[in-house]
Amino acid sequence: QKEVEQNSGPLSVPEGAIASLNCTYSDRGSQSFFWYRQYSGKSPELIMSIYSNGDKEDGRFTAQLNKASQYVSLLIRDSQPSDSATYLCALSGTALIFGKGTTLSVSS
């Protein structure tokens, strides 16, 4: 059974800081990893996908993957109050398997 572990938080950062979200997974054979953002009362939306070891950058977001250590992370630079949400780590199998999410709070 594939499992994804995340610290539920809340993670609190001041506006303009870097937020670091982490995720570990159990299945060493997992190949594809995703970060979804979910605002309160809304549905999850994909913000980043990563398939290879290393970093992948998209605007203020950087996803990092280390398959040897079985962890995935998401860095959010210059955090904004609008980034306050729950961030869900997921890995791909016959369906996406989600972690329990980390709640991020960015204070202005």
Add this chain to the structure above:
Amino acid sequence: DTAVSQTPKYLVTQMGNDKSIKCEQNLGHDTMYWYKQDSKKFLKIMFSYNNKELIINETVPNRFSPKSPDKAHLNLHINSLELGDSAVYFCASSQGRGTSNTGELFFGEGSRLTVL
């Protein structure tokens, strides 16, 4: 047009009742899913259909019965509702089978079920 639409958005009902949630996607995707999100935000896969064929059936009570009349529609019927069924149920769709290619799920807005 909403890509993945679910109805109803809210259901409040008594224990023991039966209820249905409907989902439709207009993205032309082959695979549709039902996920359950509990009060602690844990999003768990329940069922998946690929082109009307059931491909995932997680350990879910048999009071839950999905039906896919065509690849654009996936419904969820729940019999004899229990307090523990209270949750938000999300429908989602993806291109390809089993999300092994893209991983991007497109979610509906969710249906919040409250069982009293």
